[in-house]
Amino acid sequence: MASLLFAVLALSSVGIAVAGNFNDDFKITWGDGRGRIVDNGQLLSLSLDKASGSGFESTHEYLFGKIDMQLKLVPGNSAGTVTAYYLSSQGPTHDEIDFEFLGNLSGDPYTLHTNVFTQGKGNREQQFHLWFDPTKDFHTYSILWNPSHIIFSVDGIPIRDFKNMESRGVAFPKSQPMKIYSSLWNADDWATRGGLIKTDWTKAPFTASYRNFNANACVWSAGTSTCSSKKSPSASPSNAWLNEELDSTRQERMRWVQKNYMIYNYCADLKRFPQGLPPECSVA
Numbered sequence: 358m359a360s361l362l363f364a365v366l367a368l369s370s371v372g373i374a375v376a377g378n379f380n381d382d383f384k385i386t387w388g389d390g391r392g393r394i395v396d397n398g399q400l401l402s403l404s405l406d407k408a409s410g411s412g413f414e415s416t417h418e419y420l421f422g423k424i425d426m427q428l429k430l431v432p433g434n435s436a437g438t439v440t441a442y443y444l445s446s447q448g449p450t451h452d453e454i455d456f457e458f459l460g461n462l463s464g465d466p467y468t469l470h471t472n473v474f475t476q477g478k479g480n481r482e483q484q485f486h487l488w489f490d491p492t493k494d495f496h497t498y499s500i501l502w503n504p505s506h507i508i509f510s511v512d513g514i515p516i517r518d519f520k521n522m523e524s525r526g527v528a529f530p531k532s533q534p535m536k537i538y539s540s541l542w543n544a545d546d547w548a549t550r551g552g553l554i555k556t557d558w559t560k561a562p563f564t565a566s567y568r569n570f571n572a573n574a575c576v577w578s579a580g581t582s583t584c585s586s587k588k589s590p591s592a593s594p595s596n597a598w599l600n601e602e603l604d605s606t607r608q609e610r611m612r613w614v615q616k617n618y619m620i621y622n623y624c625a626d627l628k629r630f631p632q633g634l635p636p637e638c639s640v641a
């Protein structure tokens with residue numbers, strides 16, 4: 358009930374737009390110097406060598422947002438490495454919205470792994486290859502999280518739309534604030550071809566870079582949200598994302614990606630769910 362009330366409040370108010378500076382919005386949390394913020398806060402890099410990976414997290418917590426980040430992934434032979442970029446709340450019944458980039462041998466495609474956890478429960482993996490080389494340039498990876506949808510996009514093209522299916526008994530993340538996290542680490546026990554291909558440490562250090570963070574989001578602080586404290590009218594263009602959903606053109610694009618680039622979909626994995634697919638899978 359409280360969270361429903363919050364959702365209503367959020368819808369009737371305004372989010373704040375933050376054109377990011379990494380020095381203000383993030384802190385490097387581990388890696389003993391392997392994570393760096395440079396260029397006056399315009400660029401962040403993480404690196405991994407045999408001794409350690411590295412990671413960062415946002416200074417703010419958010420409860421709903423439209424969050425863009427540009428990433429340039431580890432080039433060359435990145436097999437065994439994983440670059441995770443995700444939103445997560447705290448605790449055993451946490452919510453989480455994941456992008457994970459699983460490295461590969463030179464010339465073989467990265468796997469973009471996505472998942473949504475609600476109340477501590479995940480098991481909602483969808484994986485994709487990309488239609489470009491994600492190591493040559495920066496590309497934009499976005500999460501739109503509002504009370505009705507979690508939409509994952511790559512360069513503005515939606516790849517996944519996790520809908521609020523509470524009416525069918527599926528929990529939806531809407532009351533636990535989340536921070537943004539990222540880390541680069543060694544996962545060669547499973548990441549590349551199921552762990553068959555190991556990290557080539559002669560190629561270390563491995564480096565991934567981040568820039569152009571932009572959050573149009575409700576910042577959560579001491580139990581209140583910037584979205585519920587403002588009295589602005591709901592029609593303001595800056596908070597349109599709180600009601601955003603995919604129009605037919607963008608749905609068409611998402612179908613194109615899913616048809617051509619999706620390599621795993623839990624909703625099609627009948628072997629894994631012999632008792633029946635999860636309820637959210639019955640809705641396109």
Ligand SMILES: *[C@@H]1O[C@H](CO)[C@@H](O)[C@H](O)[C@H]1NC(C)=O
Nearest residue numbers: 459461465466468548549550
């Ligand atoms: C690596 O490349 C192989 C061969 O193209 C592909 O099957 C696989 O999905 C790629 N990604 C990972 C993480 O293994």
